[in-house]
Amino acid sequence: MILELDCGNSLIKWRVLSASQSMIVEGVVQGSGELLDAVAVVACAQIHFVRMVSVRSDVEVAQLVDLLREAYGVVVAVASPAQVLAGVANGYEDYERLGLDRWLALVAAYQRSSRAVLVIDLGTAITSDFVGDDGAHRGGFICPGLPLMRSQLRTHTRKIRYGDEEGLMVRGSILPGRSTAEAVERGCLHMVRGFVEEQVSLAAELLGNFDVYLTGGDAGLVSDMLPQARVCADLVFAGLALACPFEGA
Numbered sequence: 001m002i003l004e005l006d007c008g009n010s011l012i013k014w015r016v017l018s019a020s021q022s023m024i025v026e027g028v029v030q031g032s033g034e035l036l037d038a039v040a041v042v043a044c045a046q047i048h049f050v051r052m053v054s055v056r057s058d059v060e061v062a063q064l065v066d067l068l069r070e071a072y073g074v075v076v077a078v079a080s081p082a083q084v085l086a087g088v089a090n091g092y093e094d095y096e097r098l099g100l101d102r103w104l105a106l107v108a109a110y111q112r113s114s115r116a117v118l119v120i121d122l123g124t125a126i127t128s129d130f131v132g133d134d135g136a137h138r139g140g141f142i143c144p145g146l147p148l149m150r151s152q153l154r155t156h157t158r159k160i161r162y163g164d165e166e167g168l169m170v171r172g173s174i175l176p177g178r179s180t181a182e183a184v185e186r187g188c189l190h191m192v193r194g195f196v197e198e199q200v201s202l203a204a205e206l207l208g209n210f211d212v213y214l215t216g217g218d219a220g221l222v223s224d225m226l227p228q229a230r231v232c233a234d235l236v237f238a239g240l241a242l243a244c245p246f247e248g249a
């Protein structure tokens with residue numbers, strides 16, 4: 001079995017695939033200690049290969065690789081920056097600086113569509129990436145995701161104060177807020193939705209006909225705006241399989 005890990009800034013997404021690459025089980029944890037416990041419940045003894053992508057620090061990646069090697073005694077492949085992968089050319093001036101989660105997601109999206117794509121990943125940060133019909137990555141944008149927007153407002157003002165529970169309760173509407181919690185939660189949601197709308201207009205200008213892909217933990221907050229969009233929770237994993245194929249038997 002293959003263990004796959006996508007280590008974002010907030011969460012580690014993990015899943016276990018069979019030898020024929022079909023998904024057996026998946027989960028989400030915050031840190032590496034929790035990860036081993038979660039995987040142990042289902043599959044520990046039978047992991048033959050681990051592949052991972054991370055946007056965390058080099059130190060954290062090295063620690064996690066050591067932990068996994070020790071736990072399973074197997075090869076741990078870590079996705080690394082590339083100028084070209086599966087027919088897609090990295091569009092950054094310095095290709096090594098492009099976030100690896102962005103890179104893998106945009107490569108997978110282009111591979112699925114075989115035409116121009118706009119990829120929007122809504123996680124800790126929200127990122128968009130543009131790929132042309134020819135597989136040339138044209139670059140993209142990075143802005144704060146919803147959790148960062150909320151916490152910045154709460155940290156840098158004196159009177160924006162409300163509990164997490166209240167915040168959770170007032171989400172889901174886009175009507176003007178009549179309390180602080182409503183005003184902040186819904187205001188931030190409007191920022192996210194406005195950003196997404198703007199990316200789609202820009203993609204129409206830059207790319208002509210294109211497919212839109214939505215991924216990341218908060219994709220569901222905008223998917224209703226774009227009925228034509230493909231909501232793919234597994235986009236980073238699909239790119240990871242291209243970057244780190246399992247070659248053992």
Ligand SMILES: Nc1ncnc2c1ncn2[C@@H]1O[C@H](COP(=O)(O)OP(=O)(O)O)[C@@H](O)[C@H]1O
Pocket residue numbers: 007008009010011012028122123124125145146147215216217218
């Ligand atoms: N089980 C969960 N725990 C925490 N956040 C979650 C969970 N499921 C969905 N989310 C949402 O997903 C977002 C994080 O998305 P994700 O794509 O995993 O981010 P990152 O890749 O930056 O770690 C959070 O802002 C939260 O709104």
Ligand SMILES: CC(C)(COP(=O)(O)O)[C@@H](O)C(=O)NCCC(=O)O
Pocket residue numbers: 008009010055097098099100101102121123124125126127142145
């Ligand atoms: C932009 C990101 C912080 C997004 O991370 P995430 O929200 O998925 O945790 C990550 O892709 C990253 O660290 N990128 C490096 C900078 C860049 O892409 O230019």
Ligand SMILES: [K+]
Pocket residue numbers: 121122123124125126127216
């Ligand atoms: K993201």
